[in-house]
Amino acid sequence: MKKLLLGLLAPLVLMAGMSVDEIVNKVDTRDDGDNSVATMKMILIDKHNKKRVRDMKKFAQDRGEDIYSAIFFLSPSDVKNTAFLTYDYDASEKDDDQWLYLPALKKSKRIASSDKSASFMGSDFSYSDMTSRDIKDYTYKIVKESKVGAQKVWIIESVPKTAKIIDETGYTKSYMFVSQENFVVIRALHYLQDGKRKYMDVKKLEKIDGIWVATKIEMKTKKGKQTLHTTILEFRDVKFNQNLSENFFTVRQIEKGL
16 A cells, blocks of 8 residues: 655765665555555544544555545444545546535535545544655755654655645645655655644554554644644554455445445
């Protein structure tokens, strides 16, 4: 499967014995499993520290270099039976496909490219954040080496090459903190078009069946020093190599539900 962002390189700069393209290739080709199933919890926290909790189930499958995934909302009642389907294509010339099924409307809405920078279900994650980024759409440079807790990291600056990519993601620039131990992006800082910033932190990283999995992720949206909103995603009961049918990842199936 593809990873959280990292891609084409600028000049080959040697750091800790590795060139920039070697680091990026390690991130991009890191094994993150296939035919996976996980229970998810989404915790939404507003600026007054008021919390809302949503329970979901996620399924994902590799189709060659592409990734198909489906998320089903289980509770509370106001989002129950809502479902989200993504076809994350590897080919750079092909836009990813996404559909959101809203039971109140009894139909699936296709997410247009122009809407992918919008909030996913009221969270701090956008629709664009729910897919990987094409590595050819960005230029990169290593800013420096640093630490996140005890983890040594490379801090890599990522800049979209085109206005189209900025419009789709909402990000004008990002900084990715890549673990030197396992090549997982464990922290990120995103600058938004409207002047806000989003901070992503992997709060819990576990090795499951030999695969590094971020089982708790926090995303904060800030303006200046003020935190406007926070989303926490928790993953439990993560299993790989499950028997998932290709027919499961269809608009018909998300409308049918679990």
